[in-house]
Amino acid sequence: MAEFKLPDVGEGLTEAELVSWKVQAGDLVEINQVICEIETAKSIVELPSPYAGTVLSLLVVEGETVEVGTAIIAIGEQVAEMVIDLSNPAASGGGEGESLVGRNKADRGPQRRARKGSASPATDAGAQTQLQVQGAFAAGGAMPLEVAPADEPAVPAREPEPAPASLRALAKPPVRKLAKDLGVDLTRLAASGPGGTVTRADVEAAAAATESAPAPMPEQYADLGRPGVHPMTGARETREPIKGVRKMMGQAMVDSAFTAPHVTEWITVDVTATVELVERLKGRPELRDVKVSPLLVLARACLLAMRRTPAINSFWDQAAQEVVYKGYVNLGIAAATxxxxxxxxxxxxxxxxxxxxxxxxxxxxxTAREGRTQPAEMSGGTFTITNVGVFGVDAGTPIINPGESAILCFGAVRKQPWVVDDDIVVRQVTTLALSFDHRHVDGQQGSQFLADVAGILEDPGTALLF
Known part of the structure; x- marks a missing residue:
């Protein structure tokens, strides 16, 4: 019998929540077969099995947060011990749409334990990588499945009766996660995807319908005029654990706000020329298969403006007492999920x-919307853009991402009255807000960068000057 301990999947993470199991006690697993999904402080990651054999017991329940090094599953009849390279691109998320070794493996589904003496289909002991994952059985763990003594023939477990078809909703893992987050029961949805697969749109439509449907008014809220009673439905109070991405985000924002002295500058810009440029670019054959939006032009403008103001793409290293200027730009885009x-x-x-x-x-x-963003894709950023305009918000005072020196807030683009040659005309207008670390980025540098970005958006032709 062997136990698989929760590994550090990168970035020095110390704990993770076990989101869902892909196997159950009694299932036969292969080396590198995905056995569960975990949610770290940065992303959801699929874990492959380092052993081949029969699942004896699941030592952690779904929804539980455990520390790295905690045994999460016991596997018996070990055929081969596998070493997993958690540093390769597939393991850390460097590859598009990948998380760990085995992610792209065909989904075999649950299997029952084979009869004694039969060969396991996963006995390739020659596979080798760099990081060995191994463990010892922890005291107080869940009860393992009973195993027949060695001198007695193993009795194959009785196959469970198949679940009704209505209970076997077909959906991809990101869709299942979205349904769980929104409280949508997949088995109650009419699937619109190929082969009866529930799609993301099906889940979102069901969630929207639930939100718009009037809920019965609880008895305690019948008298809305009574002091202290609010026209809310449901429980008087609910508590939601702070964990995963929200926990990491909250701590990072606190650290940044109380470490780097923030200064925020604003500028309102006529971006009519940018909006017209976007429409022309959409007709270009090389851009026909990608999304072209004002955000694309803004991102390009930021990259060009940094050439004149490299301090925007630097970092204050407090421990070394040095300012680190980056010769590359890892452009971060804040995404709400x-x-x-x-x-x-x-x-x-x-x-x-x-x-x-x-x-x-x-x-x-x-990738972010589907919940597949991996830790490696969120590390090493040098400058960030947050687009609050998609929510109809004009601007804000963004907090700098830790490890960076500036963040630009892009507001909504609206038709507004604007003065052009002493005439009031209707123009496409937006507001930009730049927050920067005032320890080493002074007002002149911050203003220069913001003015350069605004100038390119106002007249995209000026990009030729950079």
Whole structure:
């Protein structure tokens, strides 16, 4: 019998929540077969099994948060011990849409224990990687499945009766996670995807219908005029544990707000020319298959403006008492997800063409919305853009991401009256707000960068000057 301890999947994480099990006691598993999903402080990651054999017991229940090094599953009839390389791109999330070794493996589904003497289909002991994951059985763990003595023939477990078809909803893991977050029962949905698969749109539509449906008024709220009673439905109070992404985000914002002295500057810009440019770019054949938006032009403008003001792309190293100037730009884009705010970044964004940048932005946002952003995709950022305009908000005072020196807030683009050559005309207008670390980025540098970005948005042709 062997136990698999929760590994550190990167970034020095110390704990994780076990979101869901992909196997049950009695199932036969192969090396590198995905056995569970965990949620770290940064992302949801699939864990592959380092052993082949029969699942004796699940030592952690779904929804429980455990520390790295805690035994989470016991596997018997060990055929081969596997070493997992958690540092390769597939394990850390460096590869698009991948998390750990085995993610792209075909889904075999649950299997029952084979008869004694039969060969396991996963006995390849020659596979080797760099980091060995092994463990010892922890005292007080869950009761393991009973195993027949060695001198007695193993009796195959009785196959459970198949669940009714109505209880076997087909959906991808990100869709299942979204349904869980929104409180939607997948078995009650009419699937619109291919082969009867529940899609993200099905879940969102069900959640929207639930929110819009009038709920019965609880008896204690019948007298809304009574002091202290509010027209809310449901329980008087509810508590939600602070964990995962929200916990990490909260601590990071506190650390940043009380470490770096923030200064925020604002500028209101006529971006009519940018909006017109976006419409023209949409007709370009090389951009036909990617999303083109004002955010793309803003991102490009920031990358160009940094050439004149490199301090924006630097970092104050408090421990070393040095300012670190970065010769590359890992452009972070703040994304709101059901799990909280995440800031994945585009590596070496300054070296990308406009077409490549558009494609990278599209992949980044799609991955974030599906809950598949990996830790490696959120580390190493050098500058961040937060787009509050998608919520109809004009601007804000953003908090700098730890490890960076500035963050730009992009407000909603609206038609507003604007003075052009002493005439009042209708123009497309937005507001930009730049927060920067005033320990080493002074007012002149912050103002120069913000003015350069605004100038490119107002007249995209000025980009040729950078």
């Amino acid at each position: 059901p799990r909280g705010l995440v800031v994945p970044n585009i590596k070496d964004a300054d070296s990308l063409s406009l077409v490549e940048l558009a494609r990278a932005l599209g992949e980044l946002t799609a």
